[in-house]
Amino acid sequence: MQYQTxxxxxxxxxxxxxxxxxxxxxxxxxxxxxxxGKISKWFSGIGQEAISIGVTMAMKDEEYILPMHRNLGVFxxxxxxxxRLFCQWQGKMSGFTKGRDRSFHFGTQEYKLIGxxxxxxxxxxxxDGIALASKLKNRQExxxxxxxxxxxxxxxxxxxxxVASVWQLPVLFCIENNGYGLSTPTTEQYFCENLADRxxxxxxxxxxxxxxNIVEVYQKISEITESMRQNPRPVLxxxxxxxxxxxxxxxxxxxxPQDLMDFWQQKDPLNNFKSFLIEQGILTETNDDVFRSKxxxxxxxxxxxxxxxxxxxxxxxxxxxxxxxxxEYEHVAHKEKxxxxxxxxxxxxxxxxxxxxxxxxVVMGQDIADYGGVFKITEGFVEAFGKDRVRNTPICESxxxxxxxxxxxxxxxSVVEMQFADFVSSGFNPIVNYLAKVHYRWNxxxxxxxxxxCGAGVAAGPFHSQTNEAWFTKTPGLKVVYPAFPYDAKGxxxxxxxxPNPVLFFEHKAxxxxxxxxxxxxxYTLPFGKAALLQEGQExxxxxxxxxxxxxxxxxxKHPNIQADLIDLRTLQPLDTEAILTSVKKTGKAIxxxxxxxxxxxxxxxxxxxxxxxxxxxxxxxxRVASMETPIPFIGQLEEQYLPKSRFEIELLELLxx
Numbered sequence: 258m259q260y261q262t263x264x265x266x267x268x269x270x271x272x273x274x275x276x277x278x279x280x281x282x283x284x285x286x287x288x289x290x291x292x293x294g295k296i297s298k299w300f301s302g303i304g305q306e307a308i309s310i311g312v313t314m315a316m317k318d319e320e321y322i323l324p325m326h327r328n329l330g331v332f333x334x335x336x337x338x339x340x341r342l343f344c345q346w347q348g349k350m351s352g353f354t355k356g357r358d359r360s361f362h363f364g365t366q367e368y369k370l371i372g373x374x375x376x377x378x379x380x381x382x383x384x385d386g387i388a389l390a391s392k393l394k395n396r397q398e399x400x401x402x403x404x405x406x407x408x409x410x411x412x413x414x415x416x417x418x419x420v421a422s423v424w425q426l427p428v429l430f431c432i433e434n435n436g437y438g439l440s441t442p443t444t445e446q447y448f449c450e451n452l453a454d455r456x457x458x459x460x461x462x463x464x465x466x467x468x469x470n471i472v473e474v475y476q477k478i479s480e481i482t483e484s485m486r487q488n489p490r491p492v493l494x495x496x497x498x499x500x501x502x503x504x505x506x507x508x509x510x511x512x513x514p515q516d517l518m519d520f521w522q523q524k525d526p527l528n529n530f531k532s533f534l535i536e537q538g539i540l541t542e543t544n545d546d547v548f549r550s551k552x553x554x555x556x557x558x559x560x561x562x563x564x565x566x567x568x569x570x571x572x573x574x575x576x577x578x579x580x581x582x583x584x585e586y587e588h589v590a591h592k593e594k595x596x597x598x599x600x601x602x603x604x605x606x607x608x609x610x611x612x613x614x615x616x617x618x619v620v621m622g623q624d625i626a627d628y629g630g631v632f633k634i635t636e637g638f639v640e641a642f643g644k645d646r647v648r649n650t651p652i653c654e655s656x657x658x659x660x661x662x663x664x665x666x667x668x669x670x671s672v673v674e675m676q677f678a679d680f681v682s683s684g685f686n687p688i689v690n691y692l693a694k695v696h697y698r699w700n701x702x703x704x705x706x707x708x709x710x711c712g713a714g715v716a717a718g719p720f721h722s723q724t725n726e727a728w729f730t731k732t733p734g735l736k737v738v739y740p741a742f743p744y745d746a747k748g749x750x751x752x753x754x755x756x757p758n759p760v761l762f763f764e765h766k767a768x769x770x771x772x773x774x775x776x777x778x779x780x781y782t783l784p785f786g787k788a789a790l791l792q793e794g795q796e797x798x799x800x801x802x803x804x805x806x807x808x809x810x811x812x813x814x815k816h817p818n819i820q821a822d823l824i825d826l827r828t829l830q831p832l833d834t835e836a837i838l839t840s841v842k843k844t845g846k847a848i849x850x851x852x853x854x855x856x857x858x859x860x861x862x863x864x865x866x867x868x869x870x871x872x873x874x875x876x877x878x879x880x881r882v883a884s885m886e887t888p889i890p891f892i893g894q895l896e897e898q899y900l901p902k903s904r905f906e907i908e909l910l911e912l913l914x915x
Contacts, residue, residue, distance in 0.1 A: 258529045260472040267539050273471050274534055275548055276314065277306040277527050280329040282552050283339070286560070287346075295564075296346060300360060301502035302327030304469070307526035308433055308496045310334050311474025312401055315482050321387045321666070323371045323380045323402040326361055327433065327500070331403075335368045339559035349566045354699050355579070356569040363699045364666075371666060372699070377404060378413025379687045381430065382656035385417050386663015386671075388426040388491075393617070393645055393669070397486040401429040407438025407446055409455070413686075416656030421491035422459040423651060428491045429482060433468065435500040440512045453495035461493050468496030469526040499524070580733050582702040582757045586784050589751070591777030598776040601769035603743035604708075605634045607750040608672065610780040612642055615670055615754065621648045621657050622674030622708075631676055632710060632769060654684030661705035662691055670704045670754060677721045678711035678763065685728070692759040693734030702757040706750075712804055712852060713884075713900055714767030718891035724803065724852045729761045730829050730859050736785060737830040739763040741806035743774040745827055748783030755782065765803045772807065786831035790840075794820030797913060798840040800863060801850040802826040808902045809850055812909060819913065829859055834866065841867050845876035848912055850905050855883035877915035882908045 262270060284303050290296045302309065309330030316322060324331040332342060345352030346360060353363040364371040371387070373380050384402035391398040408414060409432060421428045432452050436443060449455070456463030464481070467473050474496070481492055499521035503509045510518065534540035598606065612618050620635065626649040629636030638647045650657045654675065661671040675681045681688070692703040713722040729735045736758055740746040746764065753760040791806070792813065799809050799821050806825045813819055822840040826833065841847045847867050849860040860881040867879050882905045890896055897903075 258470055258524065258533070260470065260530070260533050261476070262472055262537075264476065265472065270472075270534060270539055273310060273314065273475060274527075274530055274540065275552075276310040276330065276334045277471060277530065278548060279333045279552050280306055280309070281527050282549065283329060283333070283556055286553075286556055298360070298507070300326035300504070301500075302329050304501035304521065304525060305433060305435060305498050306330045307471035307474050307530075308431070308468045308498060311471055312429070312431060312478050314475055315478035316399065316401055319369060320398045321369045321371060321384070321400045323373070323384050323400070324361065325373050325377070325403045325405065325433075327435075328361070328403055332361075332368075332370065335370060337365070337368050337370070339555060340562045343559050343563035344566060347563055348569065349563060350569050351563070351566055358698045364701055365699070366666075366701070374690055374694075376686055376690055377408040378411035378417075379655070379659050379662075379691050380404075381413055381417035382420065382659025382687070383663040383666065383691070384428050384430075385420050385424075385426055385656065386660035386665075387667050388421070388428045388663070389424065389619075389660060390664050390667030390669050392424075392426060392489055393619070397489075399427045399429055399482045399485045401431060401482075403431045403433060405438060406432060406434040406436075406443055406452060407441065409452055410446055413655055413659070416651075416653035417659070418455070418459045418461060418491065418493065419651055420653060420656050420660065422461050424648075425490050427485045427489040429478070429485065430491060430493045432493070432495045433498055434495055435498045436517075437500060437504070437513070439504040439508065451495055453493060456493040459493075461491050463493040463495070465495045465497060468498030469524045469529070471526055471530050579700075580697050581736075582696045584756050584758060586752065587755065587782065588784065589780060589782045591748075591781035592779050594778050595775040596778050597773050598743045598747075599770050600743045600746060600764075600772045601632060601634060603747040603774075603776050604750060604764060605636075606776075607747035608634065609638065609641065611751055611754045612638070612646065614780060617646075618670045618672065618754065619646050619648060619664060620672045620674065621650050621660065623650055623652060623676045625649060625674055630674060632766070635674075654680055655687055658684040658687045658705070658707065659691070662687065662695070662703055665702055665704040665757075672706045672708060672754065674708045675710065678709035678725055679720050679723045681707065681709065681725070681728075688729070688735070688759065688761075689732045693732045695734075696758070697734060703759040704757045706753045706760045706762055709761055709763045710766050711763050712765040712767055713889050713896055714804060716891060716893050716896060717766070719888040722889040722896075724763070724765070726761070726763055726829055727853055727858045730862075734759065735830060736760045736828070737763070738785065738828045739802045740827055741765075741768070741772075741803055741825050743772060743776050745783060745789070745825075747776055748781050749785070749827065751780060752782045752785060756785070763803065767804055768807070783827075785828045786833050788827055788833035788836040789825040790822060790836065791825055792821060792823040794822055794844070796820040796844060797846040797848060797909070798822045798824065798837070798844045799848055799850065799909070800824045800826065800837060802829065803852060805850040805852055805901075808905055812906045815906070816910075819909070837863065837867065838870055841871045842874040845874055846912055846915070847871075847875075848880040848882060848909055850901065851881075851883045852900065853883060854886050855881060856886060858883055877912055880908055880912050
């Protein structure tokens with residue numbers, strides 16, 4: 258192997274070697290412990306150390322790196338204490354996830370490392386978000402993110418590259434092409450000669466680097482990253498390397514031809530570099546023995562500490578508390594001055610006032626800039642706040658949600674608009690698997706609001722009319738808001754943006770221009786988890802949210818003799834269970850109205866809760882009323898039949914007779 262070391266001093270060369278040696282010795286120890294049954298699983302990076310070390314040493318300490326399973330060298334080169342790493346792998350409290358996740362599925366702001374999730378692709382868009390924050394703050398920093406050749410088949414990879422290219426974000430996309438995605442060879446992963454060639458399609462600079470040559474990796478990445486700091490842009494790197502062990506140790510390597518293993522064994526990055534350093538008189542066998550002894554002693558000491566640390570004792574209160582980032586609600590009272598606003602205007606005004614309150618808040622979505630959004634909610638925002646903060650996005654819901662997560666890691670709030678709530682399915686994975694879990698896993702806030710224009714009643718058909726809140730109310734870690742009135746929408750949106758947790762904010766399209774209300778002109782907040790009691794009565798409790806509240810009001814106006822408690826939930830997560838149970842215990846009857854189809858909707862959980870906690874107070878079965886068990890049809894008469902508006906009146910009157 259050829260090493261061009263003219264521009265690297267001997268101290269740096271030895272540093273490169275020692276940084277490669279450390280993860281190799283850790284891995285060798287882990288393989289022994291695995292055979293002894295002292296650890297349960299291991300993902301080996303043996304043979305790929307040069308990539309992790311070369312990239313990390315080329316980065317500045319304050320720059321973020323997003324590594325993967327086989328990047329142990331990133332962590333050790335950033336000097337993450339071995340004791341903490343070993344505790345992480347053993348599920349001990351001194352690790353990074355309190356035993357809630359394993360191996361490298363964690364992040365640490367202290368060392369500017371953001372770990373992966375098993376879905377691989379989402380971290381690429383997160384890197385975009387971190388890089389966007391660096392660019393907005395003029396920090397001249399690079400963000401490096403790793404993936405394997407298998408991960409490049411995911412849609413998130415293509416979305417992230419496209420966004421980074423369009424926005425010229427300083428992201429170093431590192432592909433470790435190690436021959437196999439688990440057991441699937443590269444010939445079955447992609448149909449091009451080099452993955453670096455994909456950069457051309459995104460107008461992106463790309464390079465192929467020998468991933469087993471530590472000097473080439475370090476020198477070229479140092480040059481590229483320095484250039485990126487001066488001229489922010491994304492760069493795609495394909496590192497040619499090989500995975501000498503199985504995907505994880507239980508997988509084995511029987512599917513790899515022996516001659517291929519022998520070829521790459523000869524290209525071992527550590528052994529070859531050691532031989533070179535000895536030939537050049539930079540390293541001696543004696544010095545190498547000293548290095549190895551010191552590292553092994555450090556490993557043994559840290560292992561002893563990790564093994565002797567007490568195992569985690571489960572505590573239910575701690576587990577539940579850590580699902581959400583702490584949020585101290587600050588009530589901002591409004592003044593007396595009001596103006597009559599439509600529902601849509603209240604949201605627009607509330608969003609604008611939050612943009613003024615939070616000078617770094619970024620809003621992102623399709624067509625939201627000059628066009629003002631398909632519903633014109635952000636009309637005029639570009640003139641007020643500029644295109645850095647009001648960002649048109651490509652059609653890539655997954656990546657833009659991930660960008661929001663990256664901005665949050667860099668301590669910037671964001672609001673992401675789904676053009677229609679239906680389209681959130683294209684960004685479902687990062688919401689439920691990244692945003693929802695990230696605080697519980699490693700104490701990182703996901704300060705992202707996802708606006709969700711939803712609902713039927715406007716003849717928009719199966720792909721623009723869903724009210725899909727139940728997808729998210731069952732996902733721990735998310736908050737779900739669903740206002741029915743302009744006053745509530747404005748105040749709750751302000752709170753959603755203040756809240757450092759991920760919030761799904763549902764806005765019913767049929768209410769946008771049909772519902773008006775006097776709304777305070779100034780900025781104010783409303784608390785989550787507090788339902789509104791719109792009408793009081795002794796006969797029955799009606800529970801609804803969104804458009805269903807207005808349907809219930811219409812029926813009660815038609816039947817003024819019905820004495821009902823009408824509860825508008827306003828937020829579905831957190832839920833005002835006290836208001837519900839207090840009312841039902843008083844009235845003895847409950848009917849729940851939702852626009853979503855019946856099975857699996859929130860009404861089912863509310864009904865179960867009422868039956869469990871109010872059974873002795875009930876005078877009749879709890880009734881659920883919902884839309885038909887079909888997709889939402891387009892034509893008006895079919896949509897009217899689909900929705901539960903007319904059925905609600907019938908069911909309410911029947912329940913009153915019970």
